[in-house]
Amino acid sequence: DTAVSQTPKYLVTQMGNDKSIKCEQNLGHDTMYWYKQDSKKFLKIMFSYNNKELIINETVPNRFSPKSPDKAHLNLHINSLELGDSAVYFCASSQEGQGDEKLFFGSGTQLSVL
Amino acid sequence: EDQVTQSPEALRLQEGESSSLNCSYTVSGLRGLFWYRQDPGKGPEFLFTLYSAGEEKEKERLKATLTKKESFLHITAPKPEDSATYLCAAATPYGQNFVFGPGTRLSVLP
Numbered sequence: 001d002t003a004v005s006q007t008p009k010y011l012v013t014q015m016g017n018d019k020s021i022k023c024e025q026n027l028g029h030d031t032m033y034w035y036k037q038d039s040k041k042f043l044k045i046m047f048s049y050n051n052k053e054l055i056i057n058e059t060v061p062n063r064f065s066p067k068s069p070d071k072a073h074l075n076l077h078i079n080s081l082e083l084g085d086s087a088v089y090f091c092a093s094s095q096e097g098q099g100d101e102k103l104f105f106g107s108g109t110q111l112s113v114l
Numbered sequence: 115e116d117q118v119t120q121s122p123e124a125l126r127l128q129e130g131e132s133s134s135l136n137c138s139y140t141v142s143g144l145r146g147l148f149w150y151r152q153d154p155g156k157g158p159e160f161l162f163t164l165y166s167a168g169e170e171k172e173k174e175r176l177k178a179t180l181t182k183k184e185s186f187l188h189i190t191a192p193k194p195e196d197s198a199t200y201l202c203a204a205a206t207p208y209g210q211n212f213v214f215g216p217g218t219r220l221s222v223l224p
Contacts, residue, residue, distance in 0.1 A: 041217050048211070101145075103160065
């Protein structure tokens with residue numbers, strides 16, 4: 001059973017389109033995240049979200065918005081895609097309060113904006 | 115600004131040739147230092163968490179250590195299946211934020 005799953009694995013789209021990436025975790029974790037991994041392989045946090053608060057990295061354009069229908073899902077919506085949005089996007093989850101906030105990652109979505 | 119750097123950027127070893135990877139961090143109020151392994155086309159996979167200077171953790175051929183400014187991942191007698199990118203991440207004291215380093219790409223040749 002996959003702990004954190006995200007779809008699609010690959011997403012190729014035109015500039016200006018709107019797209020979504022879905023993420024689900026079956027670990028019962030309280031907190032979910034979206035990370036962006038650029039061409040230089042740096043992983044940078046975009047959002048963290050639990051049932052109490054959404055924390056947004058101030059550098060993330062407001063074209064990106066997380067949406068959480070329930071505790072096990074955190075989807076990423078991207079409006080008006082730009083060339084610079086091309087990257088690999090990872091969903092992750094963790095459990096607060098256990099003294100070990102290790103992240104469990106999905107397998108990534110490679111977004112290519114043409 | 116919180117920052118994590120890793121060296122070397124890439125490392126090629128012969129099977130059985132031991133070595134160390136370095137992770138240097140500047141994070142005030144570090145909550146923990148994490149090591150992950152990332153295989154091509156996959157998400158990072160958790161290896162270790164270290165919380166205080168002097169702490170060490172081991173798993174098979176890997177041992178992670180922590181000082182006040184850096185962490186090392188020691189690889190003893192590596193095998194080809196240890197080939198991967200190794201990422202370290204520092205947990206900051208605010209929010210639920212982890213600052214990742216750029217990784218070290220390890221290749222172990224048979």
